[in-house]
Amino acid sequence: MKDDPDVPDETTQTPSLETEWMLAVRDQRDRAAFARLFDHFAPRLKGFAMRAGAGAAEAEDIVQDVMIKVWQRAHQFDPETAQVSGWIYRIARNQQIDRYRKDKRPEPEALMPEQDAVPDAGQVLALEQEAAGLREALARLKPAQREMVERAYLGELSHTEIQAETGLPLGTIKSRIRLALDKLRHELKDMRPS
Amino acid sequence: MTQITHHIPDEILLAYAAGTLPHSHAVVVAAHVSMCDTCRAALSAHQAMGGAVLEESASETVSDALRARVFDKLDDTPPPEPAAPRRAGIYPGPVAALLGPDWQAPWKSLGFGVKQAILSEGGEGSLRLLYIPGGRAMPEHGHHGLEMTLVLQGSFSDDEGRFGPGDVEIGHDALEHMPVADPGPDCICLAATDAPLRFKSFVPRLLQPFFRI
């Protein structure tokens, strides 16, 4: 079972399936929901790891580490500040750093989520729309540009290469990122530790 | 807190998100993000973009054995999670985490009231705290590749502008800057460099405020 249900488009007024699965894992420790997440993300994570140079067996070890972290760290998932794929991307990159580098990646101070607050469904949806917008923006890029974006986010380019890379359409994706940013900034304002 | 006006550029946030920054520079990014909602949001956006790349990337079929292994391990006791870094005084969490349990920096005098505390040094670059009394020049040092300086207390100025708490100055190879701590509270900065910092003409630079032409 390597295919997955289509992610709903941005006109949908309910959270995406991925978000629902992730919340079921977080709140109910729902193994069936975790199985759906696994079937959706494990093949992509394996492809990601192999593109970054891992052999098939090593790539599966990486997928294993990442998916177990998804299960163990589920309580840290907050759909108001991160979309599932972005959250898993972050875990995957940390795993990569743990595996190949001496020092762990230093993390910023955590924000304090509002206690007992009911998730703001509007914010969750807004974030998902932005994530869908980012995926569309990526899909619309010319192949060479898309390749550069993928390499940058896969960790194949240093910051100087990113800066020097004229083919990298940072400007194009920046406008989308700015939109997501404004919404996030608004949300983060209320979450400063006091 | 005063308004932060000098932020982390996008290519460096992206490199942090992708995990390609040297550790010393990643500490500066994590420290600034701890102080700056603008960059926290921008970093989240880059992580969302990373998620989009992951969603759209080519799949590789995974083995049934892998699936079984993962499900077998779900009941294992998870390893203890490292405590989230907490701010201590002027030190943002990611910096406080590198200091001892008493949050005392290993200050060493460089003379003229200037001090430095090396937090890490080695292959990937070096990370240090600098303590510059108000009105003094920063020690001059060789520039190698990328240098990032985050102000934690006080402020300094150079031809790029004024840098107060939370502001980051990015120096590249070519940048020739002459930062001087502003009069007022002593300036404490966190500085990351690609290579071990070599002070070139430390004493002459220190005297510059007195001999300014």
Ligand SMILES: [Zn+2]
């Ligand atoms: Zn900032």
